[in-house]
Amino acid sequence: YHSSVSRFSALSGVAGDIISKQNDIDGVLQIGAWFSSGIMTRIPCFSYHDANAALGYRHYGRGLVSQSRRRAHLAWEKSVYSALSGIFVMSQWLADSFCRDFEVPASKVHVVGAGINMENLPVVPNRSWDVPRYLFVGKDFERKGGKYLLEAFAMVRRSLPDAELVVVGPELSTKERVVHCVGYLSKSKPSDLQRLNDLFAAATTVILPSIYEPFGVSLLEGMAYGLPCIAADRCAMPEIVRHRETGFVVPAEDSKSLADAMIELGSSPSDAAKMGAEGRRRIESSFTWTTVTGKIKAVLSDQYGI
DSSP: OOOOHHHHHHHHHHHHHHHHTOOSOOOEEEESSSSOSTTTOSSOEEEEESOOHHHHIIIIIGGGSOHHHHHHHHHHHHHHHHTOSEEEESOHHHHHHHHHHHOOOGGGEEEOOOOOOOSSOOOOOOOOOSSOEEEEEOSOTTTTTHHHHHHHHHHHHHHOTTOEEEEESSOOOOSOTTEEEEEOOOTTSHHHHHHHHHHHHHOSEEEEOOSSOSSOHHHHHHHHTTOOEEEESSTTHHHHSOBTTTEEEEOTTOHHHHHHHHHHHHHOHHHHHHHHHHHHHHHHHHSSHHHHHHHHHHHHHHHHOO
């Protein structure tokens, strides 16, 4: 992203001006670390994260910026976190990084999860499971393991010749007639959002084999539609998908293991349906913003007296 400490400092000044104009507030909750509310006010300040700079550089973005700029970025984030009263994170994987990479005390980091960005959960369609239809949603095809997905699907087709793969996000040129590349769909456009919803309704499995994935929103969306999910064993994804309960967790960058999981789900419609139903129950119990904000509220009250 924008690893510019001067930009972050300027944004902190803006945040400070906004905070100073508020009356009768008990605390500040900022999203991410692009600015530092904690150094701008004595009011208790907190943050909420899906990732941090250390993980981004370690797993994917090391070559995107110079070493000196990367060091400055990491030092900036450490200063942000040290000035906060508490940090809320989406996953245990991320919580461990805050403690390890930024020396944040474990007592200061709180795992509260994340919610699905839907106003209302969709009605699970009465779908047919007979023809395997795999759905991938994500614009950054390389980071999200697209290479391994295409390799795996070529193997799947040898066992399940009727199988289809729909790719939403990137613009791809593929010779495979059964790989349908939809391109980018904007959720802010009603027609695009409707088409995306229709693709989830028509699919039988959602796949996210990412090399680096801060959380994995498309997995939540798939589970909301009653679909089993296949995810890589990286980052927070194993905390979302329960192996052989709501789908499969496979080794990252391993086309053969991914293909095996795709074939197993595609060959077992009853198992796929059961896993999809369990995933929907998991969404309802664990991945709504009501659940997340309830956890945040409890922490603020019990540990910080807010």
